[in-house]
Amino acid sequence: MLSTLRNVSGIAGPRAMRSMTYKAPVRDVKFIFDEVVNVWKTFPDTVAQDTVEIIIKEMAKFAENTLNPIYQVGDEGCKWSPTKIDTPPKWNEAYKAYCEAGWPSLPAPEEYGGQGFPLTVDAVKKEFCAAANWTWYMYPMLSHGAVECLLAHGIKELKDRFLPKMTSGEWTGTMCLTEPQAGSDLGVVKSTAKPSGDGKTYKISGTKIFISCGDHQWTSNIIHLVLARLPDAPSGTKGISLFLVPKYKVKDDGSLETKPNCACVGIEHKMGIKGSATCVMSFEDSEGYLVGKPNNGMREMFAFMNAARLTVGIQGLGHAELSYQQALGYARERLSGRAPTGAVAKDKMADPIIVHPDVRRMLLKMKSFTEAARCFIYHTSLIEDKCRWAKDEKELHKAEGELGLLTPIIKAFLSETSFEICNDGIQIYGGHGFIKEWGLEQIVRDCRISMLYEGTTGIQSFDLLGRKIMMNKGKDLVLFANQILTFCQMNMGNVQVLPHILQTMKLATEWVEIAGGLMMAAQKDPNVLQSAAVDFMYYSGYTVFAYMWIRMEVAATKALAAKPADPEFYQAKLQTADFFFSRMVPRTKAYATSCRAPTKVLTQMKDSSFDLGY
Numbered sequence: 001m002l003s004t005l006r007n008v009s010g011i012a013g014p015r016a017m018r019s020m021t022y023k024a025p026v027r028d029v030k031f032i033f034d035e036v037v038n039v040w041k042t043f044p045d046t047v048a049q050d051t052v053e054i055i056i057k058e059m060a061k062f063a064e065n066t067l068n069p070i071y072q073v074g075d076e077g078c079k080w081s082p083t084k085i086d087t088p089p090k091w092n093e094a095y096k097a098y099c100e101a102g103w104p105s106l107p108a109p110e111e112y113g114g115q116g117f118p119l120t121v122d123a124v125k126k127e128f129c130a131a132a133n134w135t136w137y138m139y140p141m142l143s144h145g146a147v148e149c150l151l152a153h154g155i156k157e158l159k160d161r162f163l164p165k166m167t168s169g170e171w172t173g174t175m176c177l178t179e180p181q182a183g184s185d186l187g188v189v190k191s192t193a194k195p196s197g198d199g200k201t202y203k204i205s206g207t208k209i210f211i212s213c214g215d216h217q218w219t220s221n222i223i224h225l226v227l228a229r230l231p232d233a234p235s236g237t238k239g240i241s242l243f244l245v246p247k248y249k250v251k252d253d254g255s256l257e258t259k260p261n262c263a264c265v266g267i268e269h270k271m272g273i274k275g276s277a278t279c280v281m282s283f284e285d286s287e288g289y290l291v292g293k294p295n296n297g298m299r300e301m302f303a304f305m306n307a308a309r310l311t312v313g314i315q316g317l318g319h320a321e322l323s324y325q326q327a328l329g330y331a332r333e334r335l336s337g338r339a340p341t342g343a344v345a346k347d348k349m350a351d352p353i354i355v356h357p358d359v360r361r362m363l364l365k366m367k368s369f370t371e372a373a374r375c376f377i378y379h380t381s382l383i384e385d386k387c388r389w390a391k392d393e394k395e396l397h398k399a400e401g402e403l404g405l406l407t408p409i410i411k412a413f414l415s416e417t418s419f420e421i422c423n424d425g426i427q428i429y430g431g432h433g434f435i436k437e438w439g440l441e442q443i444v445r446d447c448r449i450s451m452l453y454e455g456t457t458g459i460q461s462f463d464l465l466g467r468k469i470m471m472n473k474g475k476d477l478v479l480f481a482n483q484i485l486t487f488c489q490m491n492m493g494n495v496q497v498l499p500h501i502l503q504t505m506k507l508a509t510e511w512v513e514i515a516g517g518l519m520m521a522a523q524k525d526p527n528v529l530q531s532a533a534v535d536f537m538y539y540s541g542y543t544v545f546a547y548m549w550i551r552m553e554v555a556a557t558k559a560l561a562a563k564p565a566d567p568e569f570y571q572a573k574l575q576t577a578d579f580f581f582s583r584m585v586p587r588t589k590a591y592a593t594s595c596r597a598p599t600k601v602l603t604q605m606k607d608s609s610f611d612l613g614y
Contacts, residue, residue: 024060035555063128074275104169112163123381130318146173149304153292176208191228214279215264242297243288272445313410316418319447323425324366368580375548401476412460413541415450461533527599535595
C-alpha cells in the first residue's frame with residue numbers, strides 16, 4: 001500500500017523522500033523590528049542598525065546551511081557508554097562553527113568576553129536556530145540560561161572564574177533540578193550539600209534526572225547548576241540552595257582535573273528531541289560552590305528558568321514555522337482533485353491542493369499563528385532589554401511586571417498552539433505526513449515536550465492566574481490591558497483596521513473582567529483558580545495575539561499608503577489578519593465560558609467513579 005501511495009503521488013521507490021528545507025524569515029523580522037515594535041527607539045545609540053541587519057543575515061545563513069541539513073539525522077539519537085556520550089553525526093562540528101562565529105557571546109556583557117548586543121537581537125538567533133534544528137540548539141541554549149543566572153546571582157569570584165569560558169562557548173552549562181521524587185514539586189528535593197571545611201566549597205550528593213544536554217564531548221567542561229539542601233536547611237522550597245558543580249574541577253591556574261567530578265549514569269529513551277542527551281546525573285561528594293545566598297536557590301534558579309521558559313516559547317514558534325514551510329511547499333506541489341470553482345491547472349491531471357479551501361484554512365491558521373507568535377516574541381524580548389536598561393526603579397518595576405505577566409503566556413500558549421499547528425502540517429501532507437521519511441512526524445514528536453518541561457501547561461497557567469494576576473490584585477494585567485486599549489484608541493481613525501480594533505478592545509476589556517470575577521470567586525472556592533487556569537491562559541493568548549495583529553495591520557496600512565516596493569507582503573498581512581479575526585478569535589467565546597464554569601463539574605465525581613468497573 002505504501003509503495004502504491006507513493007507511486008500515485010509521482011514519487012518513485014518505496015524509500016523516496018522529500019528533503020526538508022528551511023528559509024529564515026528575515027523579511028518578516030525586519031518588518032517587526034522596523035515597523036511594528038520599532039526596536040531602534042529602545043536600543044542604545046551604540047547598537048548600529050546596519051550591524052544588526054548583517055548579524056541577522058549571517059545568522060540566517062548559519063541556520064539554513066549548517067543547522068537545518070542535520071536536523072533529521074538528530075532523530076538517530078545519542079549513544080551512552082560509561083565513559084562518553086556520542087551525539088548525532090556532524091552536530092559537534094556545527095557547534096564548533098557556532099562558537100567560531102561568535103554566536104554564544106552575542107548578548108553577554110563585554111566584561112566577560114561578550115559582545116553586549118540586545119537580547120532582542122539574540123532572540124532572532126534563537127528563533128532561526130530553533131526552527132532550523134531545535135534539538136541541536138538545546139545545547140547552547142541551556143548555556144545561555146546558566147550565564148544569565150550567574151550574572152544575576154553569582155558572586156564575583158565565580159563570575160570571573162567561569163563566565164568567560166561559558167560566554168565563549170568553550171564550556172557549556174545545564175540546570176539540575178529534577179529528582180526521581182521531585183518533578184514539578186521541587187520542595188521535596190533530597191540532594192544534599194555539606195561544607196567541605198575549606199570555607200569555599202561544598203560536597204554535593206544526590207541524583208538528578210531529565211537533565212537536558214547533561215553530558216557530551218563537545219566541550220572540555222560542563223558547568224552544572226544544582227539545587228541541593230544545606231545540613232540545617234528548613235523544609236520545602238525555602239530550604240533549597242543553588243550550587244555550581246563543574247564536570248571537571250578547575251585548578252587555580254585555570255587547567256582542569258582529569259577525573260570527572262560528577263557522572264552521567266544513563267540517558268533517557270524519548271519520544272522526541274532524541275539528539276539531546278537527557279541524562280541521569282550522579283553527584284557523589286562532588287565539589288561545588290554556593291552561587292548566591294544560602295536557602296535562596298529557588299529564587300536564584302528562576303533567572304535560569306524564566307530565560308528557559310521564554311526560549312521554550314521560541315521553540316514553539318520554531319517548530320510551527322518549520323512545519324508551515326514544509327506544508328506550504330507540499331501544498332503547492334501535490335496534485336489532487338479540482339478546485340470547487342473549476343480546474344486551475346488545466347494542463348495537469350489535477351490541481352495543486354493549495355486551491356482547496358480546507359487546505360487553505362490550515363495554511364492560514366499556520367501562517368496567522370507563526371507571524372503573531374514572532375511579533376509576540378520580539379515584543380517580549382524588547383521588554384527584557386528594557387529591564388536591563390531601566391533608568392530607575394519605577395521603570396524597572398513596570399518592565400518586570402509586564403515581563404512576568406507575559407512569560408507564562410509565551411511558554412504555555414505558544415507551546416500548546418504550536419503543537420496544534422505542527423499537527424496541521426501532517427494533516428496537509430495526508431498519509432505522507434504519517435510516514436517517517438517525510439519528516440513532519442519528527443517535528444510533532446520534537447514539539448510535544450514543549451508542553452511539559454520548564455513547567456507544564458497547567459503549572460504555567462496557574463502561575464499566570466494565581467501568581468502573576470491574583471497575588472498582585474491584577475495590577476500588571478490592568479496595565480497591559482490599558483496598553484492595548486490605548487493603542488486601539490490612538491488608531492481608531494484607521495478605517496481599514498477599525499473592525500479588528502473594536503474586537504481587540506472588547507477582548508482586552510473582557511480579559512480584565514474575567515480575571516476580576518475569578519479572583520472574587522476564588523475567595524469563596526479554593527478550586528476556582530486551578531479549575532479555570534488553562535482556559536484563562538488560552539483566552540489570554542488569543543487576546544495578546546489580537547493585539548499583535550492589529551499592530552501589524554496598522555503598520556501594513558501605513559506602508560501601503562506610502563506605495564512600497566513589495567506591496568504584496570503588506571497586503572498578505574492584512575489578509576492573514578482577516579483570517580485570524582474571523583476564524584481564530586471566535587475561540588475566545590468558548591474559553592470565556594468554560595473558565596467561568598462551576599468547579600463542581602470537576603470535583604463532584606468520586607475517584608472510584610472515573611473507571612467503568614474494570
